[in-house]
Amino acid sequence: MRFRSLFGAAAAAVVLMAAPGATAGASTLTLVHSEQVSLGAGTLTASFTDWPVRAGRSLDFTFEPAGGIEGRSGTLRAITPSGEPTALGIVGLDGEADMTLQRHPLARHAWGLDVVALPEEGWWRFEFTVHGPDGTSTATLPVAAGPKPGPPAALSWAVGMTPWAVALVFLARRWLKVRRSAVQAWND
């Protein structure tokens, strides 16, 4: 009994300490690198929360034209190293290759992509089309995605799935033993 009440008290303490944290604000954005490319007569500043960019590792991007995003709208088309346009992250959830530029949730003065990974290693091309008071202008931002971090995917999957495979073999053996004893009729 004592063990159980101690256990309950400990569990309660953990959850109670966690509760106020749950209502704390969301994470903040730390940009560690910026690049500038020309956009019509002006510039477009692209900033990154992780640099250098690695394939398969997610990061946040912000994009800000000189003069700000106020009164401007546009699209972003991301071209993979193998030349295919691809939709990225939650902004690209609808599958449209021309992603409508949205304000970044944590940097609402700029457009952005949050928690997006570039799945392929090599040179990506971000093609921007921006409509503003000075007409439509375009910009191209090359982004190099380095090698994927972490262990090879096959190894991760093999290790991650091993417990399930063991459980499956164990259950299958038990099942073959007991299933014959199960009565297979409407009334048993």
Added chain:
Amino acid sequence: MRRPVLLVAAVVVAVVAVAALAFTSSPDTAPVRLGHDDVTVLLDRAGTGTVAAQVEVPADVASVSLYATMPRMGHMTPEVVAERERPGLFRATGELFAMTGPWVLTVRADDEIVTFDITVGCGVVVLPKRQVIGSWLLLTGFCSLWLGVGWDGQWHVDVGPDTFFTAPHLMFYFGSALIGLTSLAVVLPSRGATAGPGVPVLGFRAPAAFLVAGLGAAGHLLYGATDLWWHTVYGFDLLDSTPSHLSLQLAMQVQAVAVVMAFAALRDTRSGRWGLAAAGAFGVAAGSIMLDGDAFGVSLTVLGGSAVAAWTLCAVAGITRSGWWVAALGLLFVAVHAATFFFPPFATRWYSESIGQPLRDNALGVPLLALAMPLVFPLAAVVGAAAVAFARRRGISPNVAMAVLGAVIGLTVVISQLLLDEVGTNPLLAALLVTALGAVAGRFGWQSAALMRRLAPREA
């Protein structure tokens, strides 16, 4: 200040409930109901000493008597003649069981003889009360887990930024923790003969449902930790199929199956059967997001979801042996679907306002998790209910009936998903595979049910 107070209050209530459960370790005496087609016996308890029995038979039966045999020991108790109270109802009092252990109770109604297997304890019914309370706590935990997952997904799509300690994360980890703690509180006191049916593990007699629930919850928390490591290496990309994400989804399905098992053990009571239908409804819901991606142009999401739907429906049919409860499963699925439709978008808007993090520019406000659930399932449940009644009346073998029913469920789901363009690039292969897997899952559901029926005390 209101939010933390509410949250803390909810947590305190849940912890008190688990603690109360942990202290409810004394087994209680409860009536036992045994039923065949037209003969029902209600014993005041399955114990030694004098037992009162109430026997319900067709109204034209003139005489009823009872006796019990213990085949293992060669015991047989003298026949007790029941008194007719009114047409169709007889009562008897007597010593039916001379010792504890497995007995066969025989009821003679005129010339008809009906037998029941029963396990007799020391004047104690074999299912301890903590398992009853525990089952409802598992269901509560799973509800919190499922709606928390829906809220979290909605938050990412409609708002975005988060830390580990967000309210949606807390809600679903709380659900999983409640399932884990409940399992511990039920398994730890389960020792000795009065523990009821159980799996021997490390000196405990762990009730199977709570063993599975505990392992599922432990797997959930363990893979949650692995997921955290994964995110430090690969960042927090949420849309990727990763070993840890897939494992979290599988662990959730294991917990759903455990809740179904827990209520299979309570199938003798009406409330237990409602709990079973609710557990099944949550299981079908969770199955709709169990797998991600495509293989050979076939959506694995649809393949996995329809297999779980077929398994669950046929398992409920097999546990309850009643079309009515299959229909109840469909009814409660509608309720779970409605909750999944309304709660996540509502909670997301509320949380977004209360922490001052505005919605995304392209926030859809569409309940994404509810859209993944098979809208057609209640229809499948109605078809299933009719099929069970038909097969019983015509004496069609359950194995055949359930395989056909499973195939029909698979086909129904695949056709409805085809209309939404969700089955993958090879619809013909998808229809074929989903239907075939549905048939296998339906038959497997029935067979699983035949085993799950033994979790109830009288067939221990």
